[in-house]
Amino acid sequence: MENNKKNIHTISLLVANKPGVLVRVTSAFARRGYNIDALVVSPSFDPNYSTMTITAQGDPATLDQIMKQTVKLVDVIHCNEHTGEDAVHQELALIKIKNVPANKPVITDLVNKFAAKIITEDENIVIIACAGTTLQLDEFETVMKKYGMIEVVRSGKLVMTKSKSST
Amino acid sequence: MTVKQKDTQLTGAQTLLKCLESEGVEYIFGIPGGVVIPIFDALVESKMKFILTRHEQGATHMADGYARVTGKPGVVLVTSGPGATNTLTGIMTAHMDSVPLVILTGQARRPSLGKDAFQEADIFGMSMPVVKHSYLVRDTNDIPRIIKEAFYLANTGRPGPVLVDLPADVSAGLFTGSFDQKMDLGGYNIPPLPSKENIKAFAAMFKGVKKPLLLVGHGAVISKAEKEIKTLVEKFGIPVVNTLLGKGAFPETHPLSLGMLGMHGTAYANKALISCDLICSIGSRWDDRINGNNQEFCVGAKKLHIDIDPAEIGKIVKPDASLVGDAKAILEELIKYLEPMDTKEWQSEVAFYKKEFPLKYDTTKGLTVPFLVDEVYKLTKGKAIVVTDVGQHQMWTAQFYKCDYPDRWLSSGGAGTMGYGFPAAIGAQFGRPHDLVFAFVGDGGFQMTLSELATAAIHKLPVKVVVNENKYLGMVRQWQELFFENRKSGVDLKGSPNFVKVAQAYGVKGILIKNVREARRKLQEAINHKGPVLIHADIIKENNVFPMIPAGKSAHHMMIDPPKK
Ligand SMILES: Cc1ncc(C[n+]2csc(CCOP(=O)(O)OP(=O)(O)O)c2C)c(N)n1
Ligand SMILES: [Mg+2]
Numbered sequence: 001m002e003n004n005k006k007n008i009h010t011i012s013l014l015v016a017n018k019p020g021v022l023v024r025v026t027s028a029f030a031r032r033g034y035n036i037d038a039l040v041v042s043p044s045f046d047p048n049y050s051t052m053t054i055t056a057q058g059d060p061a062t063l064d065q066i067m068k069q070t071v072k073l074v075d076v077i078h079c080n081e082h083t084g085e086d087a088v089h090q091e092l093a094l095i096k097i098k099n100v101p102a103n104k105p106v107i108t109d110l111v112n113k114f115a116a117k118i119i120t121e122d123e124n125i126v127i128i129a130c131a132g133t134t135l136q137l138d139e140f141e142t143v144m145k146k147y148g149m150i151e152v153v154r155s156g157k158l159v160m161t162k163s164k165s166s167t
Numbered sequence: 168m169t170v171k172q173k174d175t176q177l178t179g180a181q182t183l184l185k186c187l188e189s190e191g192v193e194y195i196f197g198i199p200g201g202v203v204i205p206i207f208d209a210l211v212e213s214k215m216k217f218i219l220t221r222h223e224q225g226a227t228h229m230a231d232g233y234a235r236v237t238g239k240p241g242v243v244l245v246t247s248g249p250g251a252t253n254t255l256t257g258i259m260t261a262h263m264d265s266v267p268l269v270i271l272t273g274q275a276r277r278p279s280l281g282k283d284a285f286q287e288a289d290i291f292g293m294s295m296p297v298v299k300h301s302y303l304v305r306d307t308n309d310i311p312r313i314i315k316e317a318f319y320l321a322n323t324g325r326p327g328p329v330l331v332d333l334p335a336d337v338s339a340g341l342f343t344g345s346f347d348q349k350m351d352l353g354g355y356n357i358p359p360l361p362s363k364e365n366i367k368a369f370a371a372m373f374k375g376v377k378k379p380l381l382l383v384g385h386g387a388v389i390s391k392a393e394k395e396i397k398t399l400v401e402k403f404g405i406p407v408v409n410t411l412l413g414k415g416a417f418p419e420t421h422p423l424s425l426g427m428l429g430m431h432g433t434a435y436a437n438k439a440l441i442s443c444d445l446i447c448s449i450g451s452r453w454d455d456r457i458n459g460n461n462q463e464f465c466v467g468a469k470k471l472h473i474d475i476d477p478a479e480i481g482k483i484v485k486p487d488a489s490l491v492g493d494a495k496a497i498l499e500e501l502i503k504y505l506e507p508m509d510t511k512e513w514q515s516e517v518a519f520y521k522k523e524f525p526l527k528y529d530t531t532k533g534l535t536v537p538f539l540v541d542e543v544y545k546l547t548k549g550k551a552i553v554v555t556d557v558g559q560h561q562m563w564t565a566q567f568y569k570c571d572y573p574d575r576w577l578s579s580g581g582a583g584t585m586g587y588g589f590p591a592a593i594g595a596q597f598g599r600p601h602d603l604v605f606a607f608v609g610d611g612g613f614q615m616t617l618s619e620l621a622t623a624a625i626h627k628l629p630v631k632v633v634v635n636e637n638k639y640l641g642m643v644r645q646w647q648e649l650f651f652e653n654r655k656s657g658v659d660l661k662g663s664p665n666f667v668k669v670a671q672a673y674g675v676k677g678i679l680i681k682n683v684r685e686a687r688r689k690l691q692e693a694i695n696h697k698g699p700v701l702i703h704a705d706i707i708k709e710n711n712v713f714p715m716i717p718a719g720k721s722a723h724h725m726m727i728d729p730p731k732k
Contacts, residue, residue: 016353019303024295031296049353068478074300074320077354 008037009063010089012159012167013052013070014044014077021075025052028069034058038091038156044166049077051167055157080167082159087167092155093137094119095128098148107147114140125150179307180209182342183271183333186314187215192242194218194233194597196226200246201286202273202335218597218626221618223250225590227257228616231266232594235577236552236602238391240267240321241594247273248286251332252293256584259297261328263581264412265385267321268328269314270294276336277305291332299327304337308344316350324357325476326389358475358492366497369488370504372469373445378513379405380443382428382457385412385580386450386474387494393417393573395498396449402502404510406517408436410451411565412580418571420549425517426526426569428722429457431562434524434714437722439517440465447471450494453483454581455719463721473497524727526566530683533707536563536607536635542686543605543633544568546694551575551603552595556588556612559641562712564607575602586615589632593619596628603694604629610636610663620673623699631693633702634666637710645711649730670701680704 015021022041029036038055058066063081071079082089097107099121107126111118116130130140134157141152161167177185183206187195196218199207210217220226223245230241241261245254251272261268275284291303300320302313317329361369373379383396396417400407407417408428419426428436440446446465450473451457458464461483472479472486473494480489490497528537540563543551553568554577555561561578570576577595579587592606613634623630644658667677676696680689680703693700716725 016351019305020291020295020301023292027296065478065482068480068482071354072476072478074352074355 007057007059009056009058009060010082010157010159011054011056011067011079012082012087013054013079014166015050015052016075016077017043017048017050018075021050021073022052024073025054025070025076028066028073029054029056032058032062032066032069034062034066038154040156040158053157053159082161086163087159087161089133089157089159090131091134091137091157092129092131093141094153095130095141095144096150096152097126097128097144098150099124099126100148103147110140110143116140177342178205178209178338179310179333179340179342180205180338182307182310182346183314183338184209184213184215185346186311187242188213190314190318191239195242195244196220196229196233196594197244198223198226198246198250200250200273202247202275203244203333203338205335205338206244206271206273206333217244218622220590220622222616223253224257224586225616225619225622227254227268227270228260228584228587228590229594229597229619229622230268231257231261231587232554232577232591233598234261234266234268234594235591236574236595237598238574240269240318243268243270245270245272246286247275247290248288250286251288251290255294255297256586258294258328258330260579260582260584260587262297262299264579265326265389266328267326269317269321270328270330272330272332273338274303274332274334277334278336280334290330294330297328298330299325301330301332303332304334307337307340307342310337310342311344311346312348312350315348316352319350320352320355324355325386358477360496360500361490361492363500365490366500367504369471369490370501370506372471372488373505373508376445376469376508377510378443378516379403379445379447379508379510380439381405381407381417382410382446382448382451383407383413383416384410384448384451387413387416388450388573390450390475390494391573392449392495392498395495395502399498399502399505403505403508404514405508406439406514408432408439410454410457410580411578412576413451414565414570414576415573416449419569420571422518423514425521427565430459430716430718431566431712431714432457433526433566434725434727435517435520437714437716437725438520438524440722442516443468445469445471447473449473449498450475452479452581455483458483459716459721459724460719463723528567534680534683534686534704535706535710536560536704537567538683539633539635539680539686539690539704539706540564540567540607542690546687546690547603547605551605552577552599554578554588554592554595554604554606556606556608557583557585557642558609558612559637559645559710559712560607560609560635562642585609585612587612589613590616590619590622592630592632593623593628596630597626604631606630606632608632608634609641610634610638610660610666611640613666614663617669620670620675620699620701624674627698629696629698631700631702633704635704635706636663636666637706637708638663639708642712644709648709648711649715650717666701666703676700678702
């Protein structure tokens with residue numbers, strides 16, 4: 001587990017908003033045996049560009065080649081790998097659990113403890129949204145499993161550098 | 168159905184042609200079809216010449232041959248669907264060898280995209296892994312910017328093919344934009360000259376070295392660094408080996424040249440590789456046909472790498488020092504910082520290898536490719552533009568046609584595309600009409616694109632093609648003989664036509680060479696003939712290329728001569 005974690009990489013890209021750019025980037029990873037765990041694309045500050053955050057698994061030596069092939073793409077402005085120190089990471093999880101009235105007080109406690117939020121509920125289900133680091137969400141998910149979790153959807157990681165310049 | 172427009176307004180097709188003209192395009196190679204008829208209609212009024220080929224693969228290789236000898240991008244124009252997919256092999260070939268091409272493909276009308284319209288193929292998607300960049304044009308008014316970008320991308324930095332997919336309604340639509348459009352290539356960088364400090368540090372790697380070796384590749388040729396390489400070699404006494412595509416970056420007849428290295432390189436080049444204590448690549452990819460096994464490659468030697476593509480640095484071989492940028496510009500600087508080296512002993516060591524392990528061939532058992540190539544070499548004084556196909560004949564031609572010029576050697580290196588040679592020779596002849604162009608091809612590969620005999624005949628191109636008939640897919644047969652107990656499988660070319668008659672049927676002069684005795688006279692006859700000539704060489708069937716380093720092995724495992732039975 002610990003070893004495996006070491007081979008998870010978070011890469012952010014700034015790309016021109018042109019057709020095909022997503023395919024070009026993802027195939028640079030796929031071709032070299034990298035498995036993309038999560039990928040988030042969102043419009044950036046300037047509408048001509050998008051930000052991509054990719055979470056992927058594979059050996060670091062291959063990653064170096066992938067990153068070089070990726071920045072080489074005409075539509076990729078820049079491409080950086082982020083470690084824990086230089087950037088902040090957050091993701092969002094939506095969790096659906098069975099609505100069991102007896103569990104309500106514990107659920108409310110947990111929601112508060114994890115700074116989560118109940119988005120909607122009816123007599124059958126409760127949907128909770130929780131933002132946090134991957135580890136925090138993993139933990140939250142594990143706890144929720146005990147309370148009749150029906151499904152979970154996670155956004156994939158977003159990163160932002162702590163430096164003055166853009167990610 | 169003609170496209171009529173108001174007098175002053177241009178269609179997308181006319182706009183496209185204007186843009187191509189302003190890029191200096193002389194020739195467009197291709198085949199028309201439904202969705203590109205508006206472009207062909209506009210071509211009637213253009214001064215650019217359209218060369219109708221017999222297959223789109225042929226068109227793409229012709230554009231490639233044209234590009235390699237002129238240094239200008241080759242241009243291809245084909246229809247959608249099968250017309251477009253037929254260009255893929257040629258695009259891949261150009262991509263692997265960093266050849267600038269602009270491929271214009273027709274496409275179904277915009278409203279039909281993604282609806283399986285007649286002859287709709289997602290060529291934009293299919294070609295993605297083999298292009299430097301590509302476009303699907305969505306607005307007629309974008310044409311000037313996209314064409315400007317396409318030519319710029321194709322032929323700057325590390326060159327490569329750029330594909331432009333043009334929906335029929337975009338070409339037929341009216342152009343209401345401006346020709347004066349800025350390029351929008353925010354993510355495209357051409358590496359600047361490395362800093363003085365980096366170049367100095369790189370130069371310092373040569374300090375104390377006793378056996379330096381230069382490895383020159385296609386990048387050195389593309390960068391036109393031949394003068395700087397020569398200065399470097401002569402001033403510091405550094406021997407040179409070249410890759411298959413690096414032929415001509417440094418004159419192969421120079422005393423310090425050891426010729427081609429690698430799988431079928433000269434024994435002396437590979438011996439120098441084993442013995443050197445520093446190897447400096449200038450524009451080569453350290454590809455597996457030259458390094459054999461990158462774990463065992465030049466183990467004790469310092470490895471230096473100069474390349475314009477940062478992604479090449481460390482891809483195969485992890486260098487001790489590297490410089491990213493244009494080889495010519497870098498060498499110009501590097502020369503200033505290098506200190507004199509004493510390589511006298513090293514020079515005599517490599518001279519010994521050259522003397523002891525020369526390339527050789529035998530004329531006693533019948534006609535062979537090495538002999539024919541050597542004859543052509545002598546008759547043309549080493550000055551012809553030489554093009555090869557892929558196989559045994561390719562390696563023999565590389566071994567025996569010593570190349571002294573950086574713009575006269577064409578071969579499909581990275582892709583190893585059979586069928587490349589003949590159309591590429593035609594393209595080269597279009598680009599350099601006054602040079603003598605010789606193609607050496609195999610009986611297998613030639614039959615993949617021989618329909619271009621029509622193209623050579625129609626345009627009366629004086630290209631000479633030597634079809635080496637060993638009645639086998641010779642290179643595969645050689646591997647089967649050496650590594651699979653001579654169990655021949657799928658390599659017998661029985662049923663090939665009489666090539667002289669095929670040539671004649673196309674209106675091309677055909678000459679048969681049956682034996683060593685008549686070879687020179689017949690080759691001279693071919694050279695003297697003003698038009699295209701097919702020379703059918705009836706070579707001996709089971710001859711093998713040596714030296715050979717088995718695939719995946721290091722240079723230590725080189726077989727200089729055939730193994731004893
Ligand atoms: C398009 C393509 N198909 C298959 C191959 C595999 N291949 C490499 S060399 C070779 C044999 C070539 O035979 P021929 O053209 O007769 O040349 P020879 O080796 O006999 O000189 C083959 C089949 C290839 N390189 N390209
Ligand atoms: Mg053959």
